[in-house]
Amino acid sequence: MQRVKLSDTLELSRLVYGMWRLGDDDNTAAQHVEAKIQACLDQGITTFDQADIYGDYGAEAVLGNALRTNPGLRQKMEIVTKCDIVAPCGRYADARVKYYDTSRGHILKSVETSLTEMAIDHIDLLLIHRPDPFMDHRETGTALDEIVASGKVGAVGVSNFRPWDWDLLQSAMKTPLVTNQIEISLGQVAPFTNGDLAFHQQHGQPVMAWSPLGGGVLMAGNPPVGLVADEIAEEFGVDRAAVAVAFLLAHPSGILPVLGTNNLDRIKRISDALNVKLDREGWFRLYEAALGHEVP
Numbered sequence: 001m002q003r004v005k006l007s008d009t010l011e012l013s014r015l016v017y018g019m020w021r022l023g024d025d026d027n028t029a030a031q032h033v034e035a036k037i038q039a040c041l042d043q044g045i046t047t048f049d050q051a052d053i054y055g056d057y058g059a060e061a062v063l064g065n066a067l068r069t070n071p072g073l074r075q076k077m078e079i080v081t082k083c084d085i086v087a088p089c090g091r092y093a094d095a096r097v098k099y100y101d102t103s104r105g106h107i108l109k110s111v112e113t114s115l116t117e118m119a120i121d122h123i124d125l126l127l128i129h130r131p132d133p134f135m136d137h138r139e140t141g142t143a144l145d146e147i148v149a150s151g152k153v154g155a156v157g158v159s160n161f162r163p164w165d166w167d168l169l170q171s172a173m174k175t176p177l178v179t180n181q182i183e184i185s186l187g188q189v190a191p192f193t194n195g196d197l198a199f200h201q202q203h204g205q206p207v208m209a210w211s212p213l214g215g216g217v218l219m220a221g222n223p224p225v226g227l228v229a230d231e232i233a234e235e236f237g238v239d240r241a242a243v244a245v246a247f248l249l250a251h252p253s254g255i256l257p258v259l260g261t262n263n264l265d266r267i268k269r270i271s272d273a274l275n276v277k278l279d280r281e282g283w284f285r286l287y288e289a290a291l292g293h294e295v296p
Contacts, residue, residue, distance in 0.1 A: 001044025001271070004206050004256060006178040010124060010155045012047040012078055014249070015270055016208060018260030019048055022062050023055025025262040033066035034073065036267055041076055043271040049181075049208070049258045050118070051082035051129055052110055057090030060117035067119045074120055080208075081118070082129035082159055082181075083110035100132035104143035111147055126153045127181055131165045141172030148175045157181070159210075163199040180207050184255060186225045186244050186290045187214030192251075201253040209248050212257040218244055225289040232282060238272045246276035247286050 002014040017040045022033065037048070050060055060081065067074055084102050088095040091113075114123060126147065128140070147153040158166060159181040170177050180200060184191050188211070191197045200207050213219055218226055219241055229240035236242070248255045259270050278286075288294050 001046075001274075004254060006125070006157075006206065007155050007176070010078070010178065012080075012125075012256060013045050014256060015043075015045050015245075015273070016047040016049050016080070016256055016258040017045050017267070017270070018210065018258040019050050019059055019063060020054045021260050021262055023059040028062045028065075030066045030069040033062060034070055035264060036262075037066065037073055037077070039264060039267045040270070041073075043268070045270060046076060047078040047080065047256075049080045049260075050114075051085075051127075052114055052117075053082075053085045053087060053090075053129070056087075057092070060114055064117050064119040071119075078124040079118065079120060080125040080127065081114050081123055082127040083107060083114070084129045084132060100130050100134070102128060102132040102135045102140040102143075104139050104146075107140070107143045108147065111152055115152065122152055122154060124154045125157060125178070126155075127157045127159045127179075128161075128169070129159050131158075131161050135169070137168045138172045141169055144169075145173055145175045159208075163195060166199070177205075179205060179256075181210055181258065182207055183211050184209040184248060185212045185214040185218065186229070186247055186286060187211075187218050189287065189290045192287075197251070197253050197255075206254040206256055208256045208258050210258050212248055212259060213241055213244055224292070225286060228285050228289040232276070232278070232286070236276045238276060239269070241266075242269070242272040242276055243286070245270075245273035246278055247283065249273060249276075250278040250283050 003011045004014055005011050084100050086092050086095055086101050087098045144156045155178045157177050157179040161180050226240055229243040233240050233243045245257050248257050
């Protein structure tokens with residue numbers, strides 16, 4: 001499995017296992033979660049993506065139970081998590097409205113809670129989950145610098161930020177932001193032309209792609225893009241999901257797809273995408289199908 005260097009101290013696996021549905025599984029026993037982790041590790045997938053809000057603020061604890069049962073797993077993993085969303089559920093059930101909190105106090109408290117929930121002593125990568133329209137960029141930037149200096153967080157980045165959001169936050173920081181996790185898939189191709197990917201490609205910052213299968217919509221039924229993916233899948237002996245992921249892997253910006261499923265058999269096939277080698281024509285066949293028309 002290819003490794004992607006985000007900083008002098010952090011490398012991630014090119015494919016990332018997303019744990020946003022971890023708490024939704026019928027079986028959240030430590031042994032079952034461990035089996036999912038091991039299935040990823042067997043393929044060279046060492047990076048695991050979390051967020052405090054996943055599973056109504058419960059998914060981190062599900063992972064923590066597995067790591068308490070088998071502490072040795074932690075040394076084989078890079079753990080990514082996120083903070084700043086406050087939604088009226090779980091530990092924030094008393095909140096009167098959903099909002100974002102990028103204050104120093106909230107960030108520091110979120111880090112401590114995530115460390116406890118996941119039974120770990122440091123977070124490899126912390127992301128600010130959503131742009132906060134009420135953000136004091138100096139306060140937020142100083143807090144992120146502080147948690148990196150403390151050793152509790154190895155590196156920091158953002159999620160769902162536009163280039164101007166990134167620049168604003170980075171302007172108040174000593175620590176470099178290392179990645180932006182955004183929605184990219186055959187169902188969401190806007191980042192290829194709206195400046196999001198171009199911005200990070202220019203600055204050599206690999207982006208992480210959430211929902212690379214379009215939330216499963218691309219895999220169901222027979223949308224035009226799915227039919228093209230099926231033709232390519234037959235050529236390489238994989239399924240259309242592998243082709244959809246390969247579409248992202250082929251892009252020269254170095255996208256890291258974040259794939260989440262609770263099905264153990266599907267987890268074991270995540271790396272099938274590495275067997276699909278798209279040339280420029282094949283990439284544009286998929287892109288055209290995603291657009292619904294030929295390129296101008």
